[in-house]
Structures are given as structure tokens and as C-alpha cells.
Amino acid sequence: MLKLFPQKVSNCETGSRRQFLLEVGALSAFGITLDSMMRGQAHASNSESGALADPSNDTNCILIWTRGGTSHHDTFDPKPNASADVRGDFSAISTALPGYQFSDQLPLFAKHANEFTIMRNLNPQNGSHSTADAFMLSGHKFNPSVTYPCYGAVIAKTKGFKTNIPPHIQIGTNVDRRFNGGLGGYLGLQYNPFEIPGDPNAKNFTVRDISPPSGISIDRMKRRQQALQAIDTLQRQADQNQNAFEASDAHYKNAFSMITSADTQKAFDLSEESNKTRDDYGRHYLGQSCLLARRLIESGSRFVTVSSGGWDTHTNNFKSLKKSLPPFDRALTSLVLDLKQRGMLDNTLVVWLTDFGRTPVINSAAGRDHWATASTMMMIGAGTPAGQIVGATDDIGSRPVGKEYYPADVAASIYTKLGVNLDHYFISPEDGRPLIVNEGQPIPELMG
Incomplete structure (x- = not known):
């Protein structure tokens, strides 16, 4: 896994939302995350x-x-x-x-x-x-x-x-x-x-970026997501650009939904075939x-x-x-x-x-x-x-x-x-x- 912004983080609960997604994985040798891909595509005219x-x-x-x-x-x-x-x-x-x-x-x-x-x-x-x-x-x-x-x-x-x-x-x-x-x-x-x-x-x-990191269950990821939401609630109070926060939330949710989606997991699972x-x-x-x-x-x-x-x-x-x-x-x-x-x-x-x-x-x-x-x-x-x-x-x-x-x-x-x-x-x-x-x-x- 590649990290665009390497930093010492003991766990996702104490890191940023972006760091959380980077810990899940990078999309390619160029380090494109699910979040950045979805965020960028949503900004298309x-x-x-x-x-x-x-x-x-x-x-x-x-x-x-x-x-x-x-x-x-x-x-x-x-x-x-x-x-x-x-x-x-x-x-x-x-x-x-x-x-x-x-x-x-x-x-x-x-x-x-x-x-x-x-x-x-x-x-x-x-x-x-x-x-x-x-x-x-x-x-x-x-x-x-x-x-x-x-x-x-x-x-x-x-x-x-x-x-x-x-x-x-x-x-x-x-x-x-x-x-x-x-x-x-x-x-x-x-x-x-x-x-x-x-x-x-x-x-x-296995396909990186659609599976949780080794040893981390979906339930644990969801708990981490809840913790991140609580942290960002505090960040919003000090930030003036509420619209940017709301737009950011939508893209994080899209990325998280792909990682945790049963349909996504199934699409990549060749054992589903006879x-x-x-x-x-x-x-x-x-x-x-x-x-x-x-x-x-x-x-x-x-x-x-x-x-x-x-x-x-x-x-x-x-x-x-x-x-x-x-x-x-x-x-x-x-x-x-x-x-x-x-x-x-x-x-x-x-x-x-x-x-x-x-x-x-x-x-x-x-x-x-x-x-x-x-x-x-x-x-x-x-x-x-x-x-x-x-x-x-x-x-x-x-x-x-x-x-x-x-x-x-x-x-x-x-x-x-x-x-x-x-x-x-x-x-x-x-x-x-x-x-x-x-x-x-x-x-x-x-x-x-």
C-alpha cells in the first residue's frame, strides 16, 4: 500500500479522515485514493x-x-x-x-x-x-x-x-x-x-482498496467511521466553509460504501462463478x-x-x-x-x-x-x-x-x-x- 502523506498514526481513530482512507489502500502506483478519485469526478463540469x-x-x-x-x-x-x-x-x-x-x-x-x-x-x-x-x-x-x-x-x-x-x-x-x-x-x-x-x-x-486492512473487520471499520464523524463534528465548529465539509462528507461516504458494499465484494469474487x-x-x-x-x-x-x-x-x-x-x-x-x-x-x-x-x-x-x-x-x-x-x-x-x-x-x-x-x-x-x-x-x- 502506498501513502500520499506518510505520517506516524497509531490508529485511524487518532488520524484524519484522509489518513483513514489512505490506510485502507491506494488505488495505483500513483497513489490515487478512492476518495480523491470520487471527489475529482464529482467536480467535473x-x-x-x-x-x-x-x-x-x-x-x-x-x-x-x-x-x-x-x-x-x-x-x-x-x-x-x-x-x-x-x-x-x-x-x-x-x-x-x-x-x-x-x-x-x-x-x-x-x-x-x-x-x-x-x-x-x-x-x-x-x-x-x-x-x-x-x-x-x-x-x-x-x-x-x-x-x-x-x-x-x-x-x-x-x-x-x-x-x-x-x-x-x-x-x-x-x-x-x-x-x-x-x-x-x-x-x-x-x-x-x-x-x-x-x-x-x-x-x-485479493483486490486492494475493496477489502479492509488485514485484521480489521467491517464492524471495526464502521466504529472507526463513527469516531471520525465525531471528530469532524468538532472540526466543523471551527471551520467557516460548511459547504465544503458537506461535500467532503459525501465523497468519504461514497468511498466507504464501496469498501463495505456486499455488491462490490461480490463483483470481484470469482468463486461466485461455476x-x-x-x-x-x-x-x-x-x-x-x-x-x-x-x-x-x-x-x-x-x-x-x-x-x-x-x-x-x-x-x-x-x-x-x-x-x-x-x-x-x-x-x-x-x-x-x-x-x-x-x-x-x-x-x-x-x-x-x-x-x-x-x-x-x-x-x-x-x-x-x-x-x-x-x-x-x-x-x-x-x-x-x-x-x-x-x-x-x-x-x-x-x-x-x-x-x-x-x-x-x-x-x-x-x-x-x-x-x-x-x-x-x-x-x-x-x-x-x-x-x-x-x-x-x-x-x-x-x-x-
């Missing part, structure tokens, strides 16, 4: 939020981010007729879509290809780690003078809380933060994701993370990012992918089929993104290096036409042939499906200049 989003649109999103740059050749864009130094070790297999093939490491995707839309003509316009996380997760090219907010941050500012569950959640820590990728950016720290570290497949998996469902998703990090994402969306979160690491395959590309691709294949197909069976795909957008593509020619270390002009992505749900392959790359997968799309267009498609006004301007808190939400165009094949 109602008029700005109203102009930014369609209030009738209740579409949510699960974004799967495979950090490192997943090879397009060895997943959804194989080149079986290319030379061996391009084709690699994997074979291509037929899919449910006549005339299209995927890697033989993705048999479930191949079987259920009519459920997905795969885009092969994505030009990622970048080939560098960390700048990729900033660019691909926001739709804005990296700018050292401006940190653009990621998708989830914009949705959190736009729509706020629906239940006690934070609207913007990140499962895992596999987002490169060196250039502030995946964060709230100029919208403020309060729009950073509620980050869930650890492995949801682990037997001892063994069959957990097995279907796969008893591994990615499988249980996707299952947890579905539960969080059901419980009221609006945007959940599932982050997965280990996809930077400069050496032993095929050996590495033989371990990584089967969990990816099972987890994502199970997520989509589960959402469909539950009737959730109409208002849940599922997106898979990665940093960039990999080199067509295999290097001397049996790996593929970074490639900036060709990659692939996936989109399902929220009105996305299913069962299509959009675009194509050349014979060696070096760049798109004909029409190509860019990260800004992917962002425009995501925001449009989530009801965000692409032409809205945020006002920079530093210099007051307007910053547009998005400069791309929605991709017609994804919009239906």
Missing part, C-alpha cells in the same frame, strides 16, 4: 459532460491490451505462401469464413470466426514501446508536451459512476507508463484507472482476467482494460507464442461467446489492441522485431457487424494494400459506439487551450 456524451447511450467496453506488439503474421494475418523466413514455424488453418485463414495456434478463433470482426489493414504509425501505449490507448500520437487521456479516462469523465464500482478499471499492470499511457492525462489523476494488480487465477488473489465457466475461460491469468472483466461490467463498471504482457518477441518468437497464444485463443473467444449467451453484446463493446506489428522477415534470433506500418486488431459487439475480415496486407505482411486505417480511426470508432461526441473540446487545465476528443473518422466496416 456538468455542462461539459453533457456536451461530450449521449446520455441515452449505455454502451460499455472491455479492451484487451497485449503489451509488447503481438505478431500479426502469427495470429490473424498469416502468409502461408510466403518464403519460410516470412512464413515461420506456424501453419495456416481454415476458418468459419470461407477463403480466410488464421494461425494454427488459434483454433477457437478459427472455429468461431463468424462471431468476430478482424481488421488487417491497420497502420499503427509507430514502432516504439511506451509511445505505443500512449498512442494506441488514446488515439492521439504521442506528444511530449501534452498527455492525452486514454479511452477509459474519457468515459469516466463523461459518464461517471453508475454503481459503487469504479467506471474505469485496469486489470493487471501490463501498460507501459513511461510516457503516461493508459492514464487520465490532462483530465487529471482522478481519471486514472482503478488498477488491479496480481493474478486473478491465483488462489490467494467451475465450468471458469474452466471455459481457462485457468490462467488471461482467462480469469477476462472473466473478471465481464463480472465488473455486469456490476456497473463502464470501461475495463485487461492487460497482458510478454508479447515482445525479438527472440524465440514461435516458442514464446506457443505459450501465449492458446490462453489468448481460449480467453477471448470464451468472453465473446459468454457475453453473447448472456445478451450483453448489444451494449458491450469488446476490442483487442496491441502496440504495433512485427517484422515480416524472421531475425537471426528466431524472433520478429518491431514493425510500424502493419498490424491487426479485433472488434466485437455494440452493433459491430460480425463475421468479417476488413482489409488486407501485401504478400509478406509489410503494409496494408489499398485502404488503410489508423489509431485515430480506431479511437473514433470506439468513441462513437460509446456515445462520445468526437468534436467535443476539453479545456487544458494548464494553458486553457481547447483539446479535441478525437481527430479520426469512424471506420465504416466497424460501424454497421
Whole structure:
């Protein structure tokens, strides 16, 4: 647990209310507390939020981010007729879509290809780690003078809380933060994701910030809350700003209600799922993370990012992918089929993104290096036409042939499906200049 304001405090009864919440936990490596997140989001301009989003649109999103740059050749864009130094070790297999093939490491995707839309003509316009996380997760090219907010941050500012569950959640820590990728950016720290570290497949998996500190029962926490209320009653008598106290109380109550809420505890509890469902998703990090994402969306979160690491395959590309691709294949197909069976795909957008593509020619270390002009992505749900392959790359997968799309267009498609006004301007808190939400165009094949 991180503390923003370290100090010697023997117990919560003798500390401040803020210290009490810090003792419960910190929301991320940046030390964002539940209180500060809720407080900041409540201060968002109602008029700005109203102009930014369609209030009738209740579409949510699960974004799967495979950090490192997943090879397009060895997943959804194989080149079986290319030379061996391009084709690699994997074979291509037929899919449910006549005339299209995927890697033989993705048999479930191949079987259920009519459920997905795969885009092969994505030009990622970048080939560098960390700048990729900033660019691909926001739709804005990296700018050292401006940190653009990621998708989830914009949705959190736009729509706020629906239940006690934070609207913007990140499962895992596999987002490169060196250039502030995946964060709230100029919208403020309060729009950073509620980050869930650890492995949801682990037997001892717990989520900090929604559980009381070790050895402290809910009843004991409630007694502490009552003591804090008594202390603050005395503080109010000496303070002139009564409205500020009342507003502060509301945010502390919201944070406390999340920590003690049975519904919140239940949302994060994977033991509520049947063994069959957990097995279907796969008893591994990615499988249980996707299952947890579905539960969080059901419980009221609006945007959940599932982050997965280990996809930077400069050496032993095929050996590495033989371990990584089967969990990816099972987890994502199970997520989509589960959402469909539950009737959730109409208002849940599922997106898979990665940093960039990999080199067509295999290097001397049996790996593929970074490639900036060709990659692939996936989109399902929220009105996305299913069962299509959009675009194509050349014979060696070096760049798109004909029409190509860019990260800004992917962002425009995501925001449009989530009801965000692409032409809205945020006002920079530093210099007051307007910053547009998005400069791309929605991709017609994804919009239906």
C-alpha cells in the first residue's frame, strides 16, 4: 500500500479522515485514493459532460491490451505462401469464413470466426514501446508536451459512476507508463484507472482498496467511521466553509460504501462463478482476467482494460507464442461467446489492441522485431457487424494494400459506439487551450 502523506498514526481513530482512507489502500502506483478519485469526478463540469456524451447511450467496453506488439503474421494475418523466413514455424488453418485463414495456434478463433470482426489493414504509425501505449490507448500520437487521456479516462469523465464500482478499471499492470499511457492525462489523476494488480487465477488473489486492512473487520471499520464523524463534528465548529465539509462528507461516504458494499465484494469474487465457466475461460491469468472483466461490467463498471504482457518477441518468437497464444485463443473467444449467451453484446463493446506489428522477415534470433506500418486488431459487439475480415496486407505482411486505417480511426470508432461526441473540446487545465476528443473518422466496416 502506498501513502500520499506518510505520517506516524497509531490508529485511524487518532488520524484524519484522509489518513483513514489512505490506510485502507491506494488505488495505483500513483497513489490515487478512492476518495480523491470520487471527489475529482464529482467536480467535473456538468455542462461539459453533457456536451461530450449521449446520455441515452449505455454502451460499455472491455479492451484487451497485449503489451509488447503481438505478431500479426502469427495470429490473424498469416502468409502461408510466403518464403519460410516470412512464413515461420506456424501453419495456416481454415476458418468459419470461407477463403480466410488464421494461425494454427488459434483454433477457437478459427472455429468461431463468424462471431468476430478482424481488421488487417491497420497502420499503427509507430514502432516504439511506451509511445505505443500512449498512442494506441488514446488515439492521439504521442506528444511530449501534452498527455492525452486514454479511452477509459474519457468515459469516466463523461459518464461517471453508475454503481459503487469504479467506471474505469485496469486489470493487471501490463501498460507501459513511461510516457503516461493508459492514464487520465490532462483530465487529471482522478481519471486514472482503478488498477488491479496480481493474478486473478491465483488462489490467494485479493483486490486492494475493496477489502479492509488485514485484521480489521467491517464492524471495526464502521466504529472507526463513527469516531471520525465525531471528530469532524468538532472540526466543523471551527471551520467557516460548511459547504465544503458537506461535500467532503459525501465523497468519504461514497468511498466507504464501496469498501463495505456486499455488491462490490461480490463483483470481484470469482468463486461466485461455476467451475465450468471458469474452466471455459481457462485457468490462467488471461482467462480469469477476462472473466473478471465481464463480472465488473455486469456490476456497473463502464470501461475495463485487461492487460497482458510478454508479447515482445525479438527472440524465440514461435516458442514464446506457443505459450501465449492458446490462453489468448481460449480467453477471448470464451468472453465473446459468454457475453453473447448472456445478451450483453448489444451494449458491450469488446476490442483487442496491441502496440504495433512485427517484422515480416524472421531475425537471426528466431524472433520478429518491431514493425510500424502493419498490424491487426479485433472488434466485437455494440452493433459491430460480425463475421468479417476488413482489409488486407501485401504478400509478406509489410503494409496494408489499398485502404488503410489508423489509431485515430480506431479511437473514433470506439468513441462513437460509446456515445462520445468526437468534436467535443476539453479545456487544458494548464494553458486553457481547447483539446479535441478525437481527430479520426469512424471506420465504416466497424460501424454497421
